[in-house]
Amino acid sequence: MGNAVDSIMDFGNRLYVWASVKAAAMKDALKEEKGAVDLIVIVILIAIGIVLALAFKDKITSVLADLFKSVDTNAKKANSEVTYGFAGLRGLF
Numbered sequence: 763m764g765n766a767v768d769s770i771m772d773f774g775n776r777l778y779v780w781a782s783v784k785a786a787a788m789k790d791a792l793k794e795e796k797g798a799v800d801l802i803v804i805v806i807l808i809a810i811g812i813v814l815a816l817a818f819k820d821k822i823t824s825v826l827a828d829l830f831k832s833v834d835t836n837a838k839k840a841n842s843e844v845t846y847g848f849a850g851l852r853g854l855f
Contacts (some may be wrong), residue, residue, distance in 0.1 A: 815822065
């Protein structure tokens with residue numbers, strides 16, 4: 763009776779080791795495949811971004827020009843307010 767139990771346990775252990783090795787090999791294979799798929803997705807997204815940038819080049823240029831013009835105007839306005847504000851405080855110190 764002991765030999766039958768030992769034989770079953772030995773088979774179970776061998777099955778477990780075999781399944782573990784196969785699972786690890788499959789995990790590695792899927793990881794390599796996932797890396798290749800991620801690379802393809804990144805290349806496709808970059809291509810889409812370039813196409814969209816070319817398609818809306820004029821609009822993007824216009825928006826950026828307006829944005830920098832607004833930033834420049836507000837910076838000059840804030841600078842002049844700070845300069846005039848400190849000019850009024852000169853007599854206090």
